[in-house]
Amino acid sequence: MLDPKDLRRSSPSLDRRRLLKGLGVTAFGGSFAGVARAETEHHSVADAPVANAASPLDSVPYLGIHQAGIVNARPANGMVASFDVLAKDAGELETLFRLLTARIAFLTVGGPVPVLDPKLPPADSGLLGPTVRPDNLTITISLGASLFDDRPWLAPLKPKHLQRMTRFPNDALDADICHGDLTIQICANTQDTTIHALRDIIKASSSQMILKWKQEGNVPVITPGSDGRAESARNFLGFRDGSANPNSSDGAEMDRVVWVGPEDGEPAWAVGGSYQAVRIIRNFVERWDRTPFGEQERIIGRTKISGAPLDRRDGSEFDVPDYAGDPEGKATPHDAHIRLANARDAAASTNTILRRPFNYSNGVTRSGQLDQGLLFICYQADLERGFLTVQQKLNGEPLEEYIKPVGGGYFYTLPGIRDAADYVGSPLIAAVRGA
Amino acid sequence: MRISSFASASALALILSSGAFAQEASLDLVEPIADYKIYVSENVAKLVEDTTAFVAAVKAGEVDKAKELFAPTRISYEAIEPIAELFSDLDVAIDSRADDYEKAEADPEFPGFHRIEYGLWEKNSTEGLEPVADKLLADVKELEGRIASLTFPPEKVVGGAAVLMEEVAATKISGEEDRYSHTDLWDFRGNFDGARKIVELVRPLIADKEADFLKTVDANFDTVDTTLAKYKDGDGYVTYDKLTEDDRKVLAAAVNTLAEDLSTLRGKLGLD
Numbered sequence: 001m002l003d004p005k006d007l008r009r010s011s012p013s014l015d016r017r018r019l020l021k022g023l024g025v026t027a028f029g030g031s032f033a034g035v036a037r038a039e040t041e042h043h044s045v046a047d048a049p050v051a052n053a054a055s056p057l058d059s060v061p062y063l064g065i066h067q068a069g070i071v072n073a074r075p076a077n078g079m080v081a082s083f084d085v086l087a088k089d090a091g092e093l094e095t096l097f098r099l100l101t102a103r104i105a106f107l108t109v110g111g112p113v114p115v116l117d118p119k120l121p122p123a124d125s126g127l128l129g130p131t132v133r134p135d136n137l138t139i140t141i142s143l144g145a146s147l148f149d150d151r152p153w154l155a156p157l158k159p160k161h162l163q164r165m166t167r168f169p170n171d172a173l174d175a176d177i178c179h180g181d182l183t184i185q186i187c188a189n190t191q192d193t194t195i196h197a198l199r200d201i202i203k204a205s206s207s208q209m210i211l212k213w214k215q216e217g218n219v220p221v222i223t224p225g226s227d228g229r230a231e232s233a234r235n236f237l238g239f240r241d242g243s244a245n246p247n248s249s250d251g252a253e254m255d256r257v258v259w260v261g262p263e264d265g266e267p268a269w270a271v272g273g274s275y276q277a278v279r280i281i282r283n284f285v286e287r288w289d290r291t292p293f294g295e296q297e298r299i300i301g302r303t304k305i306s307g308a309p310l311d312r313r314d315g316s317e318f319d320v321p322d323y324a325g326d327p328e329g330k331a332t333p334h335d336a337h338i339r340l341a342n343a344r345d346a347a348a349s350t351n352t353i354l355r356r357p358f359n360y361s362n363g364v365t366r367s368g369q370l371d372q373g374l375l376f377i378c379y380q381a382d383l384e385r386g387f388l389t390v391q392q393k394l395n396g397e398p399l400e401e402y403i404k405p406v407g408g409g410y411f412y413t414l415p416g417i418r419d420a421a422d423y424v425g426s427p428l429i430a431a432v433r434g435a
Numbered sequence: 436m437r438i439s440s441f442a443s444a445s446a447l448a449l450i451l452s453s454g455a456f457a458q459e460a461s462l463d464l465v466e467p468i469a470d471y472k473i474y475v476s477e478n479v480a481k482l483v484e485d486t487t488a489f490v491a492a493v494k495a496g497e498v499d500k501a502k503e504l505f506a507p508t509r510i511s512y513e514a515i516e517p518i519a520e521l522f523s524d525l526d527v528a529i530d531s532r533a534d535d536y537e538k539a540e541a542d543p544e545f546p547g548f549h550r551i552e553y554g555l556w557e558k559n560s561t562e563g564l565e566p567v568a569d570k571l572l573a574d575v576k577e578l579e580g581r582i583a584s585l586t587f588p589p590e591k592v593v594g595g596a597a598v599l600m601e602e603v604a605a606t607k608i609s610g611e612e613d614r615y616s617h618t619d620l621w622d623f624r625g626n627f628d629g630a631r632k633i634v635e636l637v638r639p640l641i642a643d644k645e646a647d648f649l650k651t652v653d654a655n656f657d658t659v660d661t662t663l664a665k666y667k668d669g670d671g672y673v674t675y676d677k678l679t680e681d682d683r684k685v686l687a688a689a690v691n692t693l694a695e696d697l698s699t700l701r702g703k704l705g706l707d
Contacts, residue, residue, distance in 0.1 A: 086688050120702035206691035207655070210684055 044249065045356050046242025048222035048233035049076045054189040059134035062108045065272050066259060066416040067424070069138030069187055070356070070379050071248040074219050074233075078187040078358040079194045080278050080375065081214035082180030082409065085147055086207070090432040093154075093425070096208045100141055100184075101423040103204055107197045110134045125203075127196040135193040139201075140185040141424050142276045142411035147181040157431050159260075159270050159412045161383040165277075168391055170400040177213040177280055177407030185276070185377065191216070213407065215280050217358025217375035232307065232317055236283050236359050236372045237402070239300050240307035243317040244342055246352050257352045257386075258379045269427035272415030274379045277353075277387040280360070280407035282373040288402045299398045301336030310336075320344060337399045341390055353378040353386040373403070383410060464589045464704065467636035471592050474632055475518050478511040479579045485511065486575045490568040493551060496561045505555065506618035506671055509548060512575075513625025514632070516602065517595025522581055528574045532612070547571055549613075556615035590706045596633040597697035599626045604690045608683070610675045620663060620672035623686075627663075630697065631656050641703055648703070652696050655689045662686055 054076065060068045087093040110132045113124035124132075148158035167173055184201065186194045194216065202211060219233045232240040246257050258274050260266050266273075288296070297304055307317030311331035321332055323344055332339050342348050355378045362371040380386030387410075414425045485508035492501040512519060512530065520526045527535070529547045536542035540553050546567060554564045603626050606612065613619045634652060642649065662682050666673045678686075701707075 084684050086684060117702055119705065119707050121698045203695065206695050207688055210687045210691070 044230075044245060044247060045071065045073055045354060046232045046245040047073055047230035049074065049189075049219055050230060051221040051223045054136065054221075056133040056135045056189070058136035058189060059108065059110075060136060060138050062104050062139070062417060063419055063422075064416040065418060066274075067138075067140045067413060068108070068416075069140035069185055070258065070274060070354070070413065071254050072138065073248075074356055074358070075136040075187050075189045076221055077189065077191045077194050077216070077218050078185065078356075078375065078377070079198065079214060079216040080377065080408075081184045081186065081198055082144075082212045083182045083184070083205075083209040084212050085181035085209045088151075090153065090429055092208070093432075094423075094429045096205065097141075097425040097429065098423045099205055099208065100139075100201070101417055103197075103201050104139045104141075104417070104424070105420070107132065107200060108134055108137045108139060125196060125199045127192050127199070132196070135189045137186070137188040137193050137197060139197060140187075140276075140413060142183045142185070142413040143425075144180050144182065144409055144411050146179060150181075153432060157267050157269060157428060159266050159273070159275070161275060162412050163383070163410060165409045168405065169395050170403070171405045174406050177215065179409040180212045180411075182209060183276070183278065183409070183411050191218070215360055215375050215407070217360040219358055235357070235374055236285055236361070237288055237296070237300070239296075239302060239304055240317050241357060241374075242355050243302070243307050244338065245355055248354060254354070256381070258354050258381055260381050264381060267431065269431040270412065270415070271427075274381060274413045275383040275386065276411040276413045277376075277378050277380070277383065278408035278411065279376040279405050280373065281376050282371065282404045282406050284369070284402050284404070285372050286369050291402070298333050298336060299402075301332045301338035335396075335398055337394070337397055340393045340397050351385055351389045353380045353390060376408070379413065463640050464593070464637070464706075467640070468587050468589055468592055470636050471633065472587055474636075475515045475582060475587075478515045479519075479575075479582050482508070482511040482515075483575050483579050486572055490572045493555075493561050493564050493568040498555060498559060498561055501551070501561065502555050502616070505548070505552060505616055506613070506621035509618075510621050510625040512548075513622045514629035516626065516629065517591060517598045517633075518582060518585070518587070519578060520598070521585070521591060522578065525574050525578050525581070529571065529578070532614075534611075547574070549615075552613065552615045589704075590701055592633065593637060593701050593704055593706055596630040596700055597694055599630040600690055600694035600697055602626065604687075604694050608687050608690060610678075613675070617674035617676055618672070619675040620666055620678070623659075624663060624672065627656065627659050630693070634697070634700070637700070637704060645703055648696065648699075652693065655693050655696070658685060658689045659693075662689075 058075075060072050062068050085093070085096065087096055112131050113122075113126070115130075116123050128135075143162075145158065145162045145164045148154045148162065149164075164179060165173070184198070186197050188194045188197070198214070222231055222233065224230055232242045232245075235241040246253050248254060255261060260270050260273050260275075262268075262271050264271075291299075293304065297310060301310060301321070302308065302317070303310060303313050306313075306315075308315040309319055309321035309332065311321055311326055312319050321339070321344060323332065323339060326332055329336075329339075334340075342351075355376070357377055358375040360373055360375045365371050378387055415427055417424050485504065489501060489504040489508045492504055516526075516530075519529070527546075530549070531545070531547060532549050533539040533542070533545055533553065536545045539545070540557075545553075548571065550567050551564050551571065554560060554562070554567075603623060607619060607622065607626070610617065610619050612622055634649075634656075638649065662685050663672070665682065666677060
């Protein structure tokens with residue numbers, strides 16, 4: 001049995017389900033405080049942020065072999081902003097990367113903003129006051145296929161699976177919210193912090209890139225249950241989303257699922273990076289809310305209240321459905337969303353992706369319906385084996401009547417900023433120069 | 436008592452010090468502002484002259500001639516927009532767009548250049564435009580009169596360089612200004628010329644202290660010139676839809692950067 005004291009120093013390789021199971025038992029032993037603390041330090045990407053637990057002093061280190069903002073738990077607010085890049089040569093691209101790194105270093109660590117002569121425009125928008133605090137901010141830089149394709153000096157270094165997003169049968173892609181040369185994923189406890197970061201970066205990079213589109217979203221915060229454990233957040237369809245996500249605190253699992261390694265046949269500069277798929281998926285929520293409860297559950301493949309699989313309704317969202325025991329699809333229909341997406345067999349385990357989505361709510365459509373949905377973001381070491389394969393399996397699913405992907409794109413998330421002297425994208429620039 | 440006399444004393448000190456500062460800045464600016472007033476006067480005179488011909492063509496039902504005169508007539512208005520905008524009633528009457536009206540193009544209130552542009556290009560007709568044309572000419576003449584008697588506020592003149600770039604960045608780079616005729620590149624020419632003129636007039640005041648700043652600003656103006664030159668057609672420019680996506684990006688970045696840089700021009704000249 002797990003001791004809460006050990007949980008507090010929980011090792012990254014600890015299996016999440018074993019941990020949760022252990023917590024259930026420990027809870028009866030009465031160590032609630034220690035357990036709850038352990039859980040907040042042991043977030044999985046899919047977990048909802050814990051209510052009243054966020055602090056402006058929360059910080060995520062921006063240095064490391066991988067960029068921040070991928071395997072750490074989602075804070076309550078997220079955004080993807082896509083830009084066109086002006087850089088005409090390696091020198092200009094390096095200048096942009098160094099500038100982004102400098103902004104990342106300031107914004108994610110925090111500190112006082114410069115005070116200028118009041119006759120000049122202020123150096124900072126002032127949204128966060130005179131002192132910027134980190135507020136759990138992560139800023140993650142990824143590159144689109146167009147950045148490579150439009151530049152002969154960069155094209156030979158394009159990651160092998162990086163491609164322009166093309167239409168799936170249920171898509172209605174709006175060119176105004178698709179693709180881009182460079183995306184910035186910005187996540188933080190509060191929306192003020194994400195917007196402050198975006199405005200800071202736009203102001204600093206005006207001569208180097210142009211904003212193309214952005215989508216903001218959030219994750220509902222949840223008060224942990226009496227056992228202190230976090231649950232997966234719900235999407236705007238009212239279902240828990242991300243229950244089957246891989247354990248993001250398992251380093252070996254992340255190496256397999258998320259991070260590009262030396263053996264993956266990618267350009268050497270790309271090692272330590274990841275493929276990012278972004279999809280802006282509108283949900284037809286009025287129609288969904290007029291759909292019978294039982295049908296909703298059969299379409300998704302989970303119970304709506306707890307997220308338990310349909311073949312064990314009294315279980316939890318973390319129980320694994322037994323499809324082998326349900327070959328006719330009586331409990332979980334064969335075309336249920338989660339069964340199509342992940343058949344829970346050996347073959348499906350090669351298609352695992354790390355989902356890191358945010359709910360979005362934009363306004364009202366011309367038809368007078370709510371423009372809401374999911375800012376779907378996922379990471380994987382192999383875009384073909386990951387998102388593209390999973391989405392192909394989902395083509396034609398009954399859920400399509402209620403969702404419409406309208407935007408997004410595929411991007412390559414750069415390897416990490418290794419130390420304070422390094423800058424994001426330095427291996428790519430070195431590769432251009434070495435070629 | 437003590438507190439209030441202390442407060443008024445510091446208020447007085449504040450007024451004195453800022454007044455002294457403003458005066459110092461204004462003295463240096465006397466010549467550039469006088470020169471700018473000449474520039475604006477010349478442009479507004481040209482605007483009246485060109486609008487007279489444009490309006491005559493509209494009223495004579497000469498659609499093709501009116502179309503030909505539309506963009507070149509506007510260019511002198513675009514160059515002096517920071518001053519023209521000081522008279523907001525006239526700016527609305529002369530240069531507002533369909534989106535400023537609840538019923539858009541169908542709104543009877545929709546006036547000025549863009550109302551006529553809509554008729555000429557979308558309807559290929561001057562029908563019903565006569566009163567709009569008469570009003571436009573009257574408004575342009577009124578503008579000329581008001582400018583003649585205007586004392587140019589230094590901060591508006593110097594700040595005008597940035598204002599022009601903000602306008603392009605916010606509502607022009609998308610091609611929404613001249614949405615029926617697609618003559619936006621002419622307007623850009625006017626906006627950039629107007630902004631650059633202001634920089635040229637104050638250049639001697641900051642040339643020593645702000646050499647790097649001026650170098651960056653000049654480089655961005657040059658980028659704009661080089662880019663626009665590719666789209667030259669006779670005395671004017673091809674339609675905005677001919678602009679390649681790459682060149683649109685180059686222009687957008689140059690405009691955003693000029694807006695950032697020129698937003699500091701007032702402060703650099705000590706204007707509050």
